[in-house]
Amino acid sequence: LAPSYAKIMVATMKALRRRRNAGNLFMGQDGFMTPRDLLRWAHRGATSKTELAKEGYMLLAERLRDDNEKGHVLHEIQQQFKLQIDLGALYFGESSKAKQEISKISSETSDALGSAIAPTKSLLRLLTLVLRCMESKEPVLLVGETGCGKTTVVQLIAHLRNRALRVVNCHATTETSDLLGGLRPVRGRSVLAQEILVRFRRLCEIVSKSFSGESLTLSAFVSEEVNEANLSDDAVARMVKLATAVGERIDASQNDGMKRHQKRQKINDCHNDEQLLNNFDPRIPAESKQLCEEITLLHKRYESLFEWSDGPLVQAMKLGDMILLDEMSLAEDAVLERLNSVLEPGRSLVLAEKGDTTSDDGLIVAHETFQLFATMNPGGDFGKRELSPALRSRFTEIWVPPVSDMCDIDLVLKQFLAESDLSVELSSLIGRSILN
Numbered sequence: 001l002a003p004s005y006a007k008i009m010v011a012t013m014k015a016l017r018r019r020r021n022a023g024n025l026f027m028g029q030d031g032f033m034t035p036r037d038l039l040r041w042a043h044r045g046a047t048s049k050t051e052l053a054k055e056g057y058m059l060l061a062e063r064l065r066d067d068n069e070k071g072h073v074l075h076e077i078q079q080q081f082k083l084q085i086d087l088g089a090l091y092f093g094e095s096s097k098a099k100q101e102i103s104k105i106s107s108e109t110s111d112a113l114g115s116a117i118a119p120t121k122s123l124l125r126l127l128t129l130v131l132r133c134m135e136s137k138e139p140v141l142l143v144g145e146t147g148c149g150k151t152t153v154v155q156l157i158a159h160l161r162n163r164a165l166r167v168v169n170c171h172a173t174t175e176t177s178d179l180l181g182g183l184r185p186v187r188g189r190s191v192l193a194q195e196i197l198v199r200f201r202r203l204c205e206i207v208s209k210s211f212s213g214e215s216l217t218l219s220a221f222v223s224e225e226v227n228e229a230n231l232s233d234d235a236v237a238r239m240v241k242l243a244t245a246v247g248e249r250i251d252a253s254q255n256d257g258m259k260r261h262q263k264r265q266k267i268n269d270c271h272n273d274e275q276l277l278n279n280f281d282p283r284i285p286a287e288s289k290q291l292c293e294e295i296t297l298l299h300k301r302y303e304s305l306f307e308w309s310d311g312p313l314v315q316a317m318k319l320g321d322m323i324l325l326d327e328m329s330l331a332e333d334a335v336l337e338r339l340n341s342v343l344e345p346g347r348s349l350v351l352a353e354k355g356d357t358t359s360d361d362g363l364i365v366a367h368e369t370f371q372l373f374a375t376m377n378p379g380g381d382f383g384k385r386e387l388s389p390a391l392r393s394r395f396t397e398i399w400v401p402p403v404s405d406m407c408d409i410d411l412v413l414k415q416f417l418a419e420s421d422l423s424v425e426l427s428s429l430i431g432r433s434i435l436n
Contacts, residue, residue: 008080009038011080012033012056012077013033013037016076019076032072044132053083053085056077057085057087059396061074061077065378097132098125101160117415120405122405127156129398130142137347137371139373139394139396140374141328144401144402148401150375164322165321166323172332174335178335179311180310180353181351182309183306183354192301195298196239196295196302199295200243206288236302240295243292244292247289247292314351314364316372317365320366320368322371322373323370327376327377329379333388336387337391343395344394
């Protein structure tokens with residue numbers, strides 16, 4: 001960011017701090033703008049003064065619930081940047097991002113989605129703001145009354161991006177395990193035994209290629225087509241023991257520079273499987289090492305009484321999916337506090353609940369395409385409350401007002417009635433009657 005732009009941004013922050021926010025969005029001097037907002041504004045990567053002013057308005061003004069306060073923010077930004085912001089062109093112009101996305105749906109999709117979407121001003125504004133947040137990988141908090149389109153716009157974006165969307169409906173009894181996951185009893189041990197058998201057979205095939213035509217004596221559970229019910233009681237343990245021996249031999253070959261004939265050694269207590277490793281050549285494909293590791297992990301699950309099961313948030317972080325926390329404010333503060341690290345720019349999560357966490361599976365770093373959304377109703381009514389300022393400041397908050405523009409309502413009615421068999425004149429008459 002150019003130093004001259006940074007000075008203007010800091011001057012804007014100082015000017016806004018001199019104003020008191022009537023809605024108490026954040027208490028004290030941070031009523032209109034916090035240091036987090038300043039950093040988020042800078043990280044959006046605007047390349048011109050006009051773009052920087054527009055980014056500032058979308059970040060600072062579009063979360064406010066009072067039009068007069070929005071006007072104060074717009075005035076200060078225009079005064080500091082010495083330019084005018086055309087909000088109509090920003091949200092509703094033909095070159096706006098939302099207009100392009102809506103046009104893409106209408107022209108490229110053959111399903112009912114294209115005809116079911118009414119491109120109202122409310123939808124275009126909300127779509128523009130949310131898409132901009134996604135480009136900067138910012139967590140999005142949509143605040144508005146019931147029925148104003150918060151959930152719909154997230155579902156629409158998931159369709160536009162062809163992405164999986166996971167929805168978690170929060171409530172007063174939501175627990176941390178509902179988001180992160182928890183320990184569950186291990187089920188399907190027979191399936192685990194079959195998976196170990198399949199990988200062990202493949203391991204024996206690879207190892208056999210290094211014997212230069214020597215005959216092998218393999219166990220019955222390897223050489224014959226048998227199912228898990230025919231396996232002996234110690235079959236899994238024997239397979240794991242031999243796979244562990246193969247893995248140790250591979251590790252020794254990688255760390256030792258001796259010649260091939262000096263690496264050969266016998267592995268004791270392998271019974272009928274001993275000959276399989278007598279002349280084992282450690283220079284076998286890398287696939288064998290991977291198979292040994294997979295067998296070890298499967299055996300660990302096979303012997304365990306409980307195993308960790310990832311929750312929807314952890315699954316979305318790993319797979320790069322979108323996740324929506326609907327009615328987020330209904331959950332307890334102790335549950336929501338676990339999201340703090342995910343909402344930071346690093347987007348990571350430490351699963352302390354797993355107990356025996358390691359550096360590999362205990363620390364989850366979000367996938368590049370991971371995106372978190374949250375919705376909530378404004379506080380004031382019974383059972384509704386505001387989020388803490390510390391949690392809200394980590395989100396890019398967007399206020400979603402109810403649809404009150406008569407042109408928007410008329411457009412929705414026309415779009416809906418157009419799907420019926422009514423004539424255009426009769427549809428228009430019905431629409432005007434409903435509006436009246």
